[in-house]
Amino acid sequence: MLTHSYQFLSFLNILLGFTMLVLGAIEWQKRKKTSAWLLLLVALFSWFVGIYRMTI
Template identity: 45%
Template sequence: MLKILRYILSTVIIIMAAYELITKNFEFQSLLILLLGLIMLVMGLEEFQKKRKAYGWLLVVVFLFSLFVSVKGFLLH
């Protein structure tokens, strides 16, 4: 389940990033950062399932930081 979610999020992120690079329209930057944070959360949950807690916690902290940055970006626009 988590692997499928990771692949779907990766595909959406790549498409959005390519769109932003081609059109030079960066108004969805905060959404892209939020999606990148969500993929870090999914990867962190996968690491917890593999009993690698150090990497899991690191990825959860990265998710929380990207969540903070994206919310701040949404509020500034």
């Protein structure tokens, strides 16, 4: 952000989505369904934003 280069921001958003997906799977195995669903929704939203920003 200091250099005003937002070139890799979309890729970081997609990586954040993968991280949230893994955390959601871990929570699902711990039988914490509510937090697992929330993490999965955040992962989907993060992927949507990342892919959307790549196409603009």
